[in-house]
Amino acid sequence: MxxxxxxxxxxxxxxxxxxxxxxxxxxxxxxxxxxxxxxLRGATRYKISKAGEGYPEYISIYEFDNRQAFExxxxxxxxxxxxxxxxxxxxxxxxEMVWRVQYxxxxxxxx
Numbered sequence: 001m002x003x004x005x006x007x008x009x010x011x012x013x014x015x016x017x018x019x020x021x022x023x024x025x026x027x028x029x030x031x032x033x034x035x036x037x038x039x040l041r042g043a044t045r046y047k048i049s050k051a052g053e054g055y056p057e058y059i060s061i062y063e064f065d066n067r068q069a070f071e072x073x074x075x076x077x078x079x080x081x082x083x084x085x086x087x088x089x090x091x092x093x094x095x096e097m098v099w100r101v102q103y104x105x106x107x108x109x110x111x
Contacts, residue, residue, distance in 0.1 A: 005105045006064045011056030014095035022095050026060070029089070030082060034062070037078040039069035056098040070102060 014022040064070040
């Protein structure tokens with residue numbers, strides 16, 4: 001089994017009029033639902049510090065022990081439930097997923 005950690009990064013944008021609702025929902029509903037999946041080790045959200053054209057306003061980084069854990073999450077009932085809830089809550093729109101991508105650790109330096 002592969003043991004290299006994997007991060008899954010999701011970039012999102014939202015309309016200004018739903019920004020507060022979006023962030024509350026993401027922090028209090030969406031991420032807690034995803035964290036029910038045992039193979040997800042953690043999640044961190046970031047907001048862009050200086051807006052730049054072509055960059056999403058927000059990124060979320062999800063941490064997995066390895067590729068197998070990430071792939072298991074992709075077909076998990078926990079993810080399915082979170083996506084169903086997301087579709088229901090945001091059926092009127094207001095935000096978009098700009099991209100999603102995974103990276104495997106190559107090497108880590110620590111001070």
